[in-house]
Amino acid sequence: MWSRLVLRYSACCTLYDCVLDGQGAGENTYALIEAAVSAAVGVKSPHTIHKRASSFWAFVRWVDVHDPQSAEKLHEVQVWNFVQFLKASEAPASKASSVISSFRFAHFVLGFKVTSIIESKRICGAAEQQLVKVRKLRQALDLRVSQILELHARLESGALHCFDRALLASILIRLYARARPSDFLFIETVEVDCPADSDYPLLVFEVSEHKGARKVQLKNKLLPILVPMIGVHGKCWINEALSAFKDAGRALPAVRGPLTLAPRDASGTAPSARSVTSAEVGRALRAFLGEPEEIIDSSVPRVTAYSLRGTCLGWGSKFGFDEDLKSILGRHASSVKTTQAIYSRELAAAPVRKLQDLIREIVAGRFMPDSSRSSYFPKMPSAKEAGKAIACSDSSAPGTGAVKIEVLSSDESGSEPGDSPDSESSGSTSSSSSSSVEATAQPIVRRWKRAKVGLSRDTLRAFAAHGIDTLSKLAYSCGQPGAPLPQSDFDDFIATVIPAALLGEKGSVKRLIFESQALLLTDLREQVTQPDKWATKNVPTVERQKRMEAVKASIPGVLVEGSLEPSHGLLNAACRMEREGQLRYIAPEQCGTRMYEIQNVKAQSKVLSLEEGKLAISEEKDLPEVTCGSALLLQEALKRRGIALQFAGVASFLAHEKYVLKLFGHMGREPPPGHARTSVHQLLTADRQVWTKLIEDEVSPRRSPAGTYPVDDALLPALQSYDVTVALLPRESSKDSKKRFAPTKKHQNEREQKVGKGDGGKGSGKGKGKRPTWQPSVPEAIRKLGGSAQTPDKKRICFSRNLPCGCTLDPCPKGLHPQIMASRSVHSAKSDIRAALRMCIW
Structure with missing residues (x-):
């Protein structure tokens, strides 16, 4: 489409001039234009290229009808008349703006000489006025949990056609992969990472292109697409997906190129070479869900192919994921701009695990994304005894919703140094620890060593299911801290939380309850008796490591x-x-x-103070x-x-x-002058x-x-x-009070006359040959004639005697009076004064 436009408007296209300059004898001009256009558009999205060309051709068709005389020219008046025609004919509000965008594309990408058009104030203003009337953005409707459960049920039933079942499996993959319709068009590798007992089974896709990579640099830094395979029905559905693709004649691990190929004919037994389009995916999704295909109200959002991308990301926003986490889950281009993102091979692993934890919260009923904003996290029912204790602890500290406890066994990889139950307990009992960790991320993920605590994975999950996520809550959930634990209360607690616990498991739980109550009482006692020491105590080592890891990740x-x-x-x-x-x-x-x-460790100084009539020694922590x-x-x-x-x-x-x-x-x-x-x-x-x-x-x-x-x-x-x-205002520049001026000519001779040391400028010892501390100055009139201040025998001369002012003192304390035979009239003439001075001045 752009090649024909370049050929039509060759007079105002620099790309056409380049083609003519390099054309050889016998070469096809149109083929050269196609090659030049293909090179000029680079790696831009084919959808964008086609969209801009369609808008340009809409203008060309209007010109052929309303202004055929200037069909091969482009000028500002032509486009202005077209914009006015769109306004008069009540065309779509965004059509004029789309045409202006196509002209910008033609100018900056293909070298069309349309500067007067894209810089025209009246054309841009009229297009913006029409764009104001565009309807409100109608985003795709997110899928409900019940609809996703229905899709899983239809996939497991096996009653669908082999092609429909493979298409349904690909729809569920797109859903959990947060994928655009075009993200699975260029698949390079597929990895099935779903061990039998894995808590986080994954389906990994390596792709070569996606819509967010507009530049070559970003196309080389694509994150892999990680798909969590435990659905909202609580089961891993990788086997259903593999069998669906196998029945359709394709092995999922061997897929290259498009994820889903359109059928060759109506029978659907053989695939064609093209991929299913976004519109076809949307129609199939609505058919599987029983949604009507007719648009009754255009302003009401409906289920489309983009609903598959927005559903999980919408869940993350409702659950409280931060922007960086959602950016990585959505594979936005901004998530691969940092050095850490480029060199981190597993940047998306942790966010996908958090998404899998979110899905588990939906399965457990602790997170309901389809409810109103105030009901995303419903209040979980609890047993009579444990429920009262948990409610009591919750009233003292505001809750932050459901919490997932992640458990690591001692032989599992990825254990952090110093991670012990004692240090974790000390951090959990303080109020500052819980509030600070809650401020870092929601939900809180706590890692406990099962081998050291002596609890099984199922026991810790049972605690999390009943809302017991900290040791302070556990301390009040069974018995009263500071009092002996009645055996009947402990038996009721075990029967409520873990009814199938063995004797050894019960002993570990009882020990953990005792330790939590002891730590809690110690912390409360310190707050009351030594508030200053409690307020200034250091953060425990393990807690500091955990918090710093969370800060670095955020x-x-x-x-x-x-x-x-x-x-x-x-x-x-x-x-x-x-x-x-x-x-x-x-x-x-x-x-x-x-x-x-x-490197600068100093001994802490100790201060002796009087507190409540007692001497106390405290350390200053500066x-x-x-x-x-x-x-x-x-x-x-x-x-x-x-x-x-x-x-x-x-x-x-x-x-x-x-x-x-x-x-x-x-x-x-930039500061003002003088500042x-x-x-x-x-x-x-x-x-x-x-x-x-x-x-x-x-x-x-x-x-x-x-x-x-x-x-x-x-x-x-x-x-x-x-x-x-x-x-912060700029301040006036500081000026020196004493300024240095250039020496005048009358002092230049004195500065140049330097007195050396002793005879010939050479010193012969300490203090010998030093220049005198005082030298009489000579008046200017006498100095110009070469006179000096002393006679050859080192006697001073009175200068006033030989100047017009005169001197009548005799003897004169200023010096000698050389005798000259000149009257006052002699001093009236310059030549006579000079002659007289020569007679009496040495």
């Missing part, structure tokens, strides 16, 4: 190592703010690195200070503080980074004033019930306040 592209790795003291100080519920200012000088903290004299050092220190704030759950790193960029933006502004740029000292002052304002406004350092950080919302407004803005 900020892809930022390498938290070296100069960006915050010190443990900084992390503890940030956690103290969240634990106490009170903001504190952490100066950039206190935001040291972990390496600096290791943060080591680092230098922030340059802009680079200050920026690195602020980045470390942002990482520590996200680690503690006080603020997000992204919001703090926006604040830092806004703050450093003042240094890049200096904003200095590093001003940035430090402004940062201190920003946090002072946050503290004065009593901004909470804890996460709100809505899941947002109050500090995130208050940082930029505080930076834009009047007091902070004044501190």
